[in-house]
Amino acid sequence: MLEKTTRMNYLYDFYQSLLTPKQRSYMSLYYLDDYSLGEIAEEYEVSRQAVYDNIKRTEAMLEEYEEKLLLFQKFQERQKLIKKLREIAARNQLQDEEFFKTIEALEKLE
Amino acid sequence: MLEKTTRMNYLYDFYQSLLTPKQRSYMSLYYLDDYSLGEIAEEYEVSRQAVYDNIKRTEAMLEEYEEKLLLFQKFQERQKLIKKLREIAARNQLQDEEFFKTIEALEKLE
Secondary structure, X not given: OHHHHHHHHHHHHHHHHHOOHHHHHXXXXXXXXXXOHHHHHHHHOOOHHHHHHHHHHHHHHHHHHHHHHOHHHHHHHHHHHXXXXXXXXXXXXXXXXXXXXXXXXXXXXX | OHHHHHHHHXXXXXXXXXXXXXXXXXXXXXXXXXXXXXXXXXXXXOOHHHHHHHHHXXXXXXXXXXXXHOHHHHHHHHHHHHHHHHHHHHHOXXXXXXXXXXXXXXXHOO
């Protein structure tokens, strides 16, 4: 479950701009703020089932986007390669400060 | 016009998986294979106007996806940073072959 939550957090992060405002609200309350389905239902004055269905559909949409665009997968692969660049710099005792600034800029671009 | 074609080629490359098969066919014939609207219309036995409308709509969709996900913009920024890493390696006379392999892997990930 924790693993699923982490994955959904990432997928939400990458694809939230493709969701509707309501989908974003439910997902963000459920996954980021750790609200229960019942609490979200109360907040929006809808049934618990309606919230559940909406979140399930949104999760499926996020997985579909990931299948098509692979942003999360590429992000993970990029992180590994960036880590390797840091290791290579360390073992070659590279001191150039601009190198580390550039690596950080690359990491922030995700 | 050439600049627009280049941009559309990139946007198509990044977001084609989000298009319908018909949108993909028209866009790829028009932008990659340099067919005219008339030639595509003939191939698909539809009016030239129908092809034109479809392509215009698809172009607008691609620009909307780019507005939301910024994949092309981030790609360009990443290319600049990777170029800078190569320059830093050169001026520090870094010889480590794994560095260049890792940089190439990063470039290929786009």
